[in-house]
Amino acid sequence: MSFLKKIFVKSRSQEDGFFFNEIEIILGFKPINLDCYRKAFTHRSLNKLDKNGKPISYERLEFLGDAMLSSVIAAHLFNKVPSGDEGYLTKMRSKIVSREHLNELGRDLNLIRFVESKVPTQHFGENIHGNIFEALVGAIYLDQGYPQCEKFIQKRVIEPYVDIARLEGKVISYKSLLIEWCQKEKRTFHYDVFEDNAITGERLFGVKLSIDEKVIAKARATSKKKAEEKASQRAYFAFQEKINTK
Structure with a gap:
């Protein structure tokens, strides 16, 4: 192995080690496939392609994470509020997964520090925080499956933020x-x-x-x-x- 290649491999290894440690702290468990999480913070401006020539960005994981959040929170509300009808449960779920709330979650975890992009972070809109939080949830699902994804949502979303009485009085729009x-x-x-x-x-x-x-x-x-x-x-x-x- 050439001298320059050794330096590159060492540098990449150190970078992966730092990313692994930081992500493990956020997740509360050891990630298996680190590439899932790297993809969760890859902005499309990088124009990256996978081995099949398909674009790599967090947007598909964002879609998946949105579905996981809705599923876990819907189940939680269904069990927590047995008297709630469909309209009530839908409204409460909307409050929990509102863009404002997801942005707050992303900011609290400072996820934007991991984003790789050709666009300066100060030029991102406010919704970038919620988008990458959803992408992170999607990455967890791909890496660990539904049970671990559910545990993460319980720990990071439901336990610290979901107060039924407070949410009932919260205005979405x-x-x-x-x-x-x-x-x-x-x-x-x-x-x-x-x-x-x-x-x-x-x-x-x-x-x-x-x-x-x-x-x-x-x-x-x-x-x-x-x-x-x-x-x-x-x-x-x-x-x-x-x-x-x-």
Whole structure:
């Protein structure tokens, strides 16, 4: 073996050793197939291909992890809340696997430090945290199977975060809640969306939310959806007493 090849192999071995140790701490068990977990943090911008010429990225594992989370959490709620009907259980599951919550889980574990990408991490959207958390769950399923995947979700999601009483009062979407209330009370509402760029040049969107032709709330954010949700939240607090008594 050439001198340069020895250095490369040693360096790669040290890198794998560090990654193995860090992942083991997060998982709570020893990974078997480290490649599964590397794939969970591979961004498509790298344009990597497997031996069959198929693209390698975390996106397929993200899909699998989403299904595993839904399955395990659905079973937990089914057993934990025997009186809950289908609508209640669906709403509660949605709160647990909401994008906001998954992003929080990914941030808490600092998973973004493992992401390999040609795109600087500061350019990633907020949802990258939740996406790679789902991909990690998918990797666990491929590496260890359903039982170990279920244990991880119990340990990292259900035990520290799932409080039924607290979740019952948690709002998933202020916009949906506000629209439902307006329709029920026969009130007119309108979201006026416009570009509202910052001095720094960042592209932002502004929103004026009117109810019964009166501007109730304003907000701005990096996307139309976020701006509408922020304005809806402010309007909700303005009408909170009326909404919660209906």
